[in-house]
Amino acid sequence: MEKRELTCIGCPMGCQLTVTMENGEVTGVTGNTCMKGDIYARKEVVNPTRIVTSTVKITDGDKERVSVKTASDIPKDKIFDVMKDIDAATAKAPVYIGDVLIENVAGTGVSVIATREIAKV
Amino acid sequence: MKTYDIVIVGGGPAGLAAAVAAKEAGNDSILILERDHELGGILNQCIHNGFGLHTFKEELTGPEYAYRFIKQVLDLGIEYKLNTMVMDIAPDKTVTAMNREDGMFTIPAKAVILAMGCRERPRGALNIPGYRPAGIFSAGTAQRLVNIEGYMPGREVVILGSGDIGLIMARRMTLEGAKVKVVAELMPYSGGLKRNIVQCLDDYGIPLKLSHTVVDIEGKDHVTAVTIAKVGPDRKPIPGTEIRYTCDTLLLSCGLIPENELSRSAGVKMSPVTSGPVVNESLETNIPGVFACGNVLHVHDLVDYVSEEAKRAGENAVKYINEGCRDSENQDFIEIAATDGARYTVPSSINLDRMSDLLTVRFRVGDVYKDSFVSVYFDDERILHNQKRIMAPGEMEQIILKKSQLKEHEGLKKITVKIEAE
Ligand SMILES: Cc1cc2nc3c(=O)[nH]c(=O)nc-3n(C[C@H](O)[C@H](O)[C@H](O)COP(=O)(O)OP(=O)(O)OC[C@H]3O[C@@H](n4cnc5c(N)ncnc54)[C@H](O)[C@@H]3O)c2cc1C
Ligand code: SF4
Numbered sequence A: 001m002e003k004r005e006l007t008c009i010g011c012p013m014g015c016q017l018t019v020t021m022e023n024g025e026v027t028g029v030t031g032n033t034c035m036k037g038d039i040y041a042r043k044e045v046v047n048p049t050r051i052v053t054s055t056v057k058i059t060d061g062d063k064e065r066v067s068v069k070t071a072s073d074i075p076k077d078k079i080f081d082v083m084k085d086i087d088a089a090t091a092k093a094p095v096y097i098g099d100v101l102i103e104n105v106a107g108t109g110v111s112v113i114a115t116r117e118i119a120k121v
Numbered sequence B: 001m002k003t004y005d006i007v008i009v010g011g012g013p014a015g016l017a018a019a020v021a022a023k024e025a026g027n028d029s030i031l032i033l034e035r036d037h038e039l040g041g042i043l044n045q046c047i048h049n050g051f052g053l054h055t056f057k058e059e060l061t062g063p064e065y066a067y068r069f070i071k072q073v074l075d076l077g078i079e080y081k082l083n084t085m086v087m088d089i090a091p092d093k094t095v096t097a098m099n100r101e102d103g104m105f106t107i108p109a110k111a112v113i114l115a116m117g118c119r120e121r122p123r124g125a126l127n128i129p130g131y132r133p134a135g136i137f138s139a140g141t142a143q144r145l146v147n148i149e150g151y152m153p154g155r156e157v158v159i160l161g162s163g164d165i166g167l168i169m170a171r172r173m174t175l176e177g178a179k180v181k182v183v184a185e186l187m188p189y190s191g192g193l194k195r196n197i198v199q200c201l202d203d204y205g206i207p208l209k210l211s212h213t214v215v216d217i218e219g220k221d222h223v224t225a226v227t228i229a230k231v232g233p234d235r236k237p238i239p240g241t242e243i244r245y246t247c248d249t250l251l252l253s254c255g256l257i258p259e260n261e262l263s264r265s266a267g268v269k270m271s272p273v274t275s276g277p278v279v280n281e282s283l284e285t286n287i288p289g290v291f292a293c294g295n296v297l298h299v300h301d302l303v304d305y306v307s308e309e310a311k312r313a314g315e316n317a318v319k320y321i322n323e324g325c326r327d328s329e330n331q332d333f334i335e336i337a338a339t340d341g342a343r344y345t346v347p348s349s350i351n352l353d354r355m356s357d358l359l360t361v362r363f364r365v366g367d368v369y370k371d372s373f374v375s376v377y378f379d380d381e382r383i384l385h386n387q388k389r390i391m392a393p394g395e396m397e398q399i400i401l402k403k404s405q406l407k408e409h410e411g412l413k414k415i416t417v418k419i420e421a422e
Helices: A033-048 A076-088 B013-024 B041-043 B064-074 B140-150 B164-174 B194-204 B261-265 B303-323 B405-408
Strands: A001-006 A014-023 A025-029 A053-059 A066-069 A090-092 A100-102 A112-114 B007-010 B030-033 B049-051 B077-082 B084-090 B096-099 B101-109 B111-114 B116-120 B135-137 B156-160 B179-184 B212-218 B225-230 B243-246 B249-253 B256-258 B290-292 B332-338 B342-346 B358-365 B369-378 B381-391 B397-402 B414-422
Touching: A001 A033, A001 B194, A001 B342, A014 A033, A025 A033, A053 B007, A066 A100, A066 B140, A076 A112, A076 B164, A100 B116, A100 B140, B007 B013, B013 B030, B013 B041, B013 B064, B013 B303, B041 B064, B041 B111, B041 B140, B049 B064, B064 B303, B084 B261, B111 B194, B116 B140, B140 B164, B140 B249, B156 B164, B156 B225, B164 B179, B164 B194, B164 B249, B179 B212, B179 B243, B225 B256, B290 B303, B303 B358, B342 B414, B358 B414, B369 B397, B381 B397, B397 B405
Parallel strands: A053 A090, B007 B030, B007 B111, B030 B077, B111 B290, B135 B249, B156 B179, B156 B249, B332 B414
Antiparallel strands: A001 A014, A014 A025, A053 A066, A066 A112, A100 A112, B084 B096, B096 B101, B116 B256, B212 B225, B225 B243, B332 B342, B342 B358, B358 B397, B369 B381, B369 B414
8 A cells, every 4th residue: 555645735724635545546535624635636646737837939029038838737747858848949920829839749749839929020 | 298087007917907997987098107118017927827717717827817908908999108117196196207208207197096016025124144145036036037038047046935936936947957955934834825835846846944044145256055044933043953055046035015115205105014005995095096906005916816906996096087086074984904813904994985885805814824713893793703714824815895784884983804713
């Protein structure tokens, strides 16, 4: 039996959760005050995901960089691979919110999209 | 120079939402003055997501959230001037501002909306001993450098203060390849959101040391090491608990203060608790026709509340212009007082005639309270007693007052908001 300690992010209570697992399957969650904590813990130990936000270098734009995000969450252990692709990318102005700047970033199947507008100069 | 009914000082989320609301309330003579070269305020540098869950029911990044409002301002044809610094607001609501094209100019406004936002507490107020070498930044300055200019201030980082901007920057610099060694927080609790502690520190194995402060900064020209120590209940360092970290950067994230130099010189009455103006139910200051909203009024943690508050300020400014000054000499105000753990309320007085059917009163608590009650008294009678599982200084609380309820209490003089153990 395996045990994992987590802090619930569902509300400011920040309950200390203990998840017990057997062969990769969750067998129990304790320490949560409400169901939200239970749901969070099960997802977090089996398949933790995050949105990654950063910036991408721009050419011919009225700004040096454009802010970007992954269009949906990516697996947590891919964060640094995603960052590597983002840091290597450049985009050409003009850029509009929602424009896809990188497709299938780090093989996750998720694209990286612009979160602000950059005018061409 | 053209004249305008409503001049809005600041083009951040507060100024933008106030402008949109004023326009939608029927006023066509609105001008936004912004000292930066673009609209959107501080949100332009907050590139992480988590904004707008309340307003748009989706998680946006700062620039996306700002753009939703910028777009409305553009679509509604609301006028604005960029690179324009407001220098003075006179008690008669004459606004003096300056930019390259127009030089110095004045606008005799009928109503003014203060939306200047806040800035970070300067380092001077922190009393850290040692030299003043390069490599010390406020977390907000670092955020601007990394996210707007694409410049990394350093590679090995110590952060003092666990406010949200510091936590966000711990993650941001880690993602860009820096090593964040520790976040030290003077208080026994973090001022930041739980979510940020988990997703910005725990995710990357960055330690958070509560009840710790910086006691030494080494390096003559540039920071080379920082020493932190545990503090006792008196917040004084305990000898023998020092830990030294080699680093090239120290970020300070020690809270925000409303930016109110202009308000003060206009004669606006200020609250010593919030460092923002004292306002009534209409978010109007002691100067009739001068309104305040957003971080200049009190520091918010959720931009959604900023937008909602600013909308009310915009609507009330239009009402004021249409109806004129509605205060008479012998008018009764109901005072709202904050005691026993509640630090302040916004607003802090109510004119019952002008009050809308429902009024949101926001406040903050001074400590962490578990399983305590938010109580509201009408004079000596307790009319609300709500148990909350947790309240913390980092999270804004609110109660909603009903006009009908206030009216039932004839002769009501004072409403008190307090935290009670039972
Ligand atoms: C450094 C920093 C980082 C932040 N990061 C986050 C974050 O990551 N997440 C989060 O939820 N919240 C963050 N906040 C809080 C955030 O500021 C608010 O949620 C929101 O932006 C407040 O809106 P506002 O319009 O009141 O203020 P601001 O966005 O600060 O807008 C005020 C505007 O007024 C302008 N102005 C000020 N004085 C004058 C003058 N004299 N003349 C003309 N214009 C003037 C300023 O240039 C600015 O554009 C941060 C705040 C700061 C200070
Ligand atoms: S388990 Fe429930 S009460 Fe506890 S932190 Fe999570 S959401 Fe809040």
